[in-house]
Amino acid sequence: MSTTVIRDVSINGERRDVVIAGESIAEVVASGSADTAGATVIEARSLIVLPGLVDLHTHLREPGREDAETVETGTRAAAAGGFTAVHAMANTDPVADTAGVVEQVWRLGAQAGYCDVHPVGAVTVGLAGQRLAELGAMADSAARVRVFSDDGKCVSDALLMRRALEYVKAFDGVIAQHSQEPRLTEDAQMNEGVMSGVLGLKGWPAVAEEAIIARDVLLTEHVDSRLHVCHVSTAGSVDLIRWAKSRGIRVTAEVTPHHLMLTDDLVATYDPVYKVNPPLRTAADVQALRAGLADGTIDVVATDHAPHPSEDKDCEWQAAAMGMLGLETALAVVAETMVVTGLLDWAGVADRMSIAPARIGRLEGQGRPIAPGEPANLVLIDPAARTVVTASALASRSRNTPYAGLDLPTRIVATFLRGRRTYGSDA
Secondary structure, three states: OOEEEEEEEEEOOEEEEEEEEOOEEEEEEEOOOOOOOOOEEEEOOOOEEEEOEEEEEEOOOOOOOOOOOOHHHHHHHHHHOOEEEEEEOOOOOOOOOOHHHHHHHHHHHHHHOOOEEEEOEOOEHHHOOOOEOOHHHHHHOOOOOOEEOOOOOOOOOHHHHHHHHHHHHHHOOEEEEOOOOHHHOOOOOEEOOHHHHHHOOOEEOHHHHHHHHHHHHHHHHHHOOOEEEOOOOOHHHHHHHHHHHHOOOOEEEEEOHHHHHOOHHHHHHOOHHHOOOOOOOOHHHHHHHHHHHHHOOOOEEOOOEOOOOHHHHOOOHHHOOOOEOOOOOHHHHHHHHHHOOOOOOHHHHHHHHHHHHHHHOOOOOOOOOOOOOOEOOEEEEEEEEEEEOOHHHOOOOOOOOOOOOOEEEEEEEEEEEOOEEEEOOOO
């Protein structure tokens, strides 16, 4: 059985030696006191260790759009970003709306071996919003699906949404809603506001998101189920979620790294790399999202990693696909927007990017304390380093990152999945 000693590493501000034996953490002892005989030793005096990151919202594109991403390339990117588990969204081709498709994605993840892949099942057949998909069969499958979403599309029918919320109660599932009132966003191209008027692009109003969140939290309260709100992007949405939580409604929410950092002013370049769903919002929205993440109104950071081939992005704005890469830069963006600003410490980052998403997704063995007997799912970080993002160096098959050329804080030194290094010098 192989042994690795991460020596003199920071855990919640205290220096420790972490001993990994096989798939588990064997010891966490005083710095310099671990037995290193026969072990691989990582000198980590300037480093910190966190539980492996968990993403609730990843688009791996396989099956059907392997030109943009595959499970293998996407999970390699995840490992490079410090992730040990991702939730693969259902908008593939064919759609992941049956036990057979979710099991295929799950097995592809296991074969690739870079991180655990937990398929998200579609709420409706073909994402068409007409009738419920095989929720129970997906939950009972080998993939053990617990999160269901039509992401990319909203479950806009209130009765269908109610039935979905009721159905998943039987196996403690959660409906993850893409909150977008379709009639209010027809042909919308960017955030509705000053910039959309200046640029002459059809606006995407904040109320299109907020109206669906308001409806869904009330439905969730009515049936006493679990709702997760995907990619929250407006200040009003934060207020609604805060209100719902104050009433004891079982709602959780996520924010993406790009909505924590980027604003709709960037659309003035007409560069389609900034075209995303929901759209980039105003600086005031960004500040509200950061505050909501800091105070716990927003539970998690989720990447909404959305790879696209160059032909779908390198074109005129209106024809371009919506979406951005996120897995490999997520931690750096969170460090820049939340840690450097003093809004979160590293323990808070561990909660928002590992512990809370694992809890929401009902994952076993992920988001666990760094303690003896726990699975060795870990990420080793250099918090003092800075890295210039280079699109061509990314592990993803696609290159549509909005951060190319930016100098961002932190560097992922190594990622461990059950004791095996999936990223780093020996991976």
